[in-house]
Amino acid sequence: xxxxxxxxxxxxxxxxxxxxxxxxxxxxxxxxxxxxxxxxxxxxxxxxxxxxxxxxxxxxxxxxxxxxxxxxxxxxxxxxxxxxxxxxxxxxxxxxxxxxxxxxxxxxxxxxxxxxxxxxxxxxxxxxxxxxxxxxxxxxxxxxxxxxxxxxxxxxxxxxxxxxxxxxxxxxxxxxxxxxxxxxxxxxxxxxxxxxxxxxxxxxxxxxxxxxxxxxxxxxxxxxxxxxxxxxxxxxxxxxxxxxxxxxxxxxxxxxxxxxxxxxxxxxxxxxxxxxxxxxxxxxxxxxxxxxxxxxxxxxxxxxxxxxxxxxxxxxxxxxxxxxxxxxxxxxxxxxxxxxxxxxxxxxxxxxxxxxxxxxxxxxxxxxxxxxxxxxxxxxxxxxxxxxxxx
Amino acid sequence: xxxxxxxxxxxxxxxxxxxxxxxxxxxxxxxxxxxxxxxxxxxxxxxxxxxxxxxxxxxxxxxxxxxxxxxxxxxxxxxxxxxxxxxxxxxxxxxxxxxxxxxxxxxxxxxxxxxxxxxxxxxxxxxxxxxxxxxxxxxxxxxxxxxxxxxxxxxxxxxxxxxxxxxxxxxxxxxxx
Ligand SMILES: NC(=O)c1ccc[n+]([C@@H]2O[C@H](COP(=O)([O-])OP(=O)(O)OC[C@H]3O[C@@H](n4cnc5c(N)ncnc54)[C@H](O)[C@@H]3O)[C@@H](O)[C@H]2O)c1
Ligand SMILES: [Zn+2]
Ligand SMILES: [Zn+2]
Numbered sequence: 001x002x003x004x005x006x007x008x009x010x011x012x013x014x015x016x017x018x019x020x021x022x023x024x025x026x027x028x029x030x031x032x033x034x035x036x037x038x039x040x041x042x043x044x045x046x047x048x049x050x051x052x053x054x055x056x057x058x059x060x061x062x063x064x065x066x067x068x069x070x071x072x073x074x075x076x077x078x079x080x081x082x083x084x085x086x087x088x089x090x091x092x093x094x095x096x097x098x099x100x101x102x103x104x105x106x107x108x109x110x111x112x113x114x115x116x117x118x119x120x121x122x123x124x125x126x127x128x129x130x131x132x133x134x135x136x137x138x139x140x141x142x143x144x145x146x147x148x149x150x151x152x153x154x155x156x157x158x159x160x161x162x163x164x165x166x167x168x169x170x171x172x173x174x175x176x177x178x179x180x181x182x183x184x185x186x187x188x189x190x191x192x193x194x195x196x197x198x199x200x201x202x203x204x205x206x207x208x209x210x211x212x213x214x215x216x217x218x219x220x221x222x223x224x225x226x227x228x229x230x231x232x233x234x235x236x237x238x239x240x241x242x243x244x245x246x247x248x249x250x251x252x253x254x255x256x257x258x259x260x261x262x263x264x265x266x267x268x269x270x271x272x273x274x275x276x277x278x279x280x281x282x283x284x285x286x287x288x289x290x291x292x293x294x295x296x297x298x299x300x301x302x303x304x305x306x307x308x309x310x311x312x313x314x315x316x317x318x319x320x321x322x323x324x325x326x327x328x329x330x331x332x333x334x335x336x337x338x339x340x341x342x343x344x345x346x347x348x349x350x351x352x353x354x355x356x357x358x359x360x361x362x363x364x365x366x367x368x369x370x371x372x373x374x375x376x377x378x379x380x381x382x383x384x385x386x387x388x389x390x391x
Numbered sequence: 392x393x394x395x396x397x398x399x400x401x402x403x404x405x406x407x408x409x410x411x412x413x414x415x416x417x418x419x420x421x422x423x424x425x426x427x428x429x430x431x432x433x434x435x436x437x438x439x440x441x442x443x444x445x446x447x448x449x450x451x452x453x454x455x456x457x458x459x460x461x462x463x464x465x466x467x468x469x470x471x472x473x474x475x476x477x478x479x480x481x482x483x484x485x486x487x488x489x490x491x492x493x494x495x496x497x498x499x500x501x502x503x504x505x506x507x508x509x510x511x512x513x514x515x516x517x518x519x520x521x522x523x524x525x526x527x528x529x530x531x532x533x534x535x536x537x538x539x540x541x542x543x544x545x546x547x548x549x550x551x552x553x554x555x556x557x558x559x560x561x562x563x564x565x566x567x568x
Contacts, residue, residue: 005407007396010473013413017405046473055396055407110401137404186563204547210559225541231552238535283468354555359547362540371414379531383540 025072062139175201263311433463448503
């Protein structure tokens with residue numbers, strides 16, 4: 001089959017690889033009908049998250065049709081079922097899964113010894129996302145083996161196009177969880193950093209959860225226009241002062257809730273000297289992340305407020321203003337998304353026409369063009385926001 | 392086809408049968424070569440500055456050579472990173488500094504004039520490569536004033552944004568409704 005394979009920094013190729021096989025009774029194989037490129041894939045493209053190996057298949061936003069099931073699936077899934085695959089592989093039985101903390105499932109990381117060492121405890125296995133989280137082959141491919149498939153799936157009905165359902169795999173529940181973690185109240189201003197696909201979903205989620213005002217921050221006009229379309233007031237951090245504008249928009253009080261949808265690769269700009277220093281340290285491996293957004297959020301957040309972090313951080317971040325964080329009594333909530341905790345509700349909202357997540361797609365291309373699209377998405381060329389690949 | 396990565400695959404996972412094309416351009420390979428060269432030269436300058444000054448008949452300038460070594464190493468690391476373009480331009484600037492320093496040593500009484508001339512020739516050659524690579528690896532982000540498609544109609548709310556807001560307000564007013 002064809003698959004997008006990681007060969008090194010900025011080197012993803014469309015290779016021919018052997019087809020996946022059932023390895024365990026709880027496995028299923030799907031024929032992929034649609035998959036997407038995520039901002040998280042860009043961190044891997046840049047080799048900023050350790051633990052990739054040449055030959056790894058990329059991709060964790062995938063859906064398709066079940067073509068084979070293992071003997072242990074027990075009728076929970078059968079040939080011909082249409083499923084969206086959550087990016088977190090879950091067993092459904094461990095202590096964490098039972099609490100709905102699916103992204104920290106204790107069972108599914110087959111290389112848990114690595115994660116135990118690096119993070120202190122293992123987290124869930126993830127598709128196409130480094131050997132720290134299991135080194136599982138990803139879904140930017142024609143076929144995908146889904147481990148623990150009896151739990152790791154979202155069944156979706158026929159009659160709704162792929163485009164509307166695909167993002168149940170990651171970015172829609174990710175934006176949703178980021179907003180839910182804020183405990184939004186009807187008087188709240190929610191400020192959202194980053195208007196990439198995750199930020200766009202967080203904006204819609206904050207609106208659906210009843211925020212009084214949503215403010216979105218980015219520097220790309222096309223993404224800001226999409227944010228505005230979704231109901232946000234926008235700030236362009238390249239041409240305006242984020243601190244001043246946020247003050248203005250909140251009568252000097254600051255947003256009650258702040259959401260980070262940027263992560264470890266915050267934009268580097270001469271006018272933001274901390275980003276230059278972070279970048280320099282990152283190069284000599286003295287720091288792994290560029291946490292400019294975290295610093296800014298802690299500084300502007302209203303005392304007593306909540307900071308919700310959806311953006312991915314990989315290791316060590318320097319110079320976080322813990323004094324402000326502690327004295328202002330802020331709360332920080334983080335996490336890879338517990339996808340299946342939210343998807344029943346979100347699928348219903350899609351079915352009822354409350355939201356249509358396909359608004360974010362700007363490019364749909366055959367899988368073979370994937371390697372080029374990584375570059376287009378990374379360079380923000382052609383007003384690209386979200387790329388869907390069709391095997 | 393032989394693929395080294397297949398040896399370390401977990402048993403049962405897909406293995407590469409036939410590799411597809413890489414999008415790496417010759418300029419990317421050149422940038423990589425220059426990056427490693429920069430680190431190598433930098434290490435020599437940093438660790439053995441005396442050897443360098445002796446060869447050039449410029450004894451007494453060891454501190455400067457050491458500093459140049461650090462500069463070479465940093466530019467090399469940058470040239471090997473995703474910001475290779477900045478690294479290559481840093482190298483072009485560094486080539487200028489190298490040439491200026493060498494010229495300052497090109498005095499009539501320097502018995503190693505010949506070596507300096509040779510070094511200048513080398514710096515000139517490398518500078519051309521650095522410049523070439525820097526030109527060819529320009530970031531492909533569109534400039535800030537580039538024309539862009541905007542998406543003012545993509546609300547994502549099929550029933551309209553006001554509807555979404557009102558629905559949320561109603562739920563907030565009757566949480567258990
Ligand atoms: N928690 C999860 O489970 C989860 C899931 C999916 C993605 N993510 C992470 O979410 C983040 C965003 O993903 P995406 O797909 O939207 O990526 P993206 O790269 O398309 O979007 C990031 C956006 O942030 C903007 N940005 C950069 N610096 C900024 C700054 N200082 N202030 C404001 N905006 C800034 C960029 O211009 C860009 O539009 C990534 O870190 C990704 O890894 C997390
Ligand atoms: Zn993702
Ligand atoms: Zn579990």
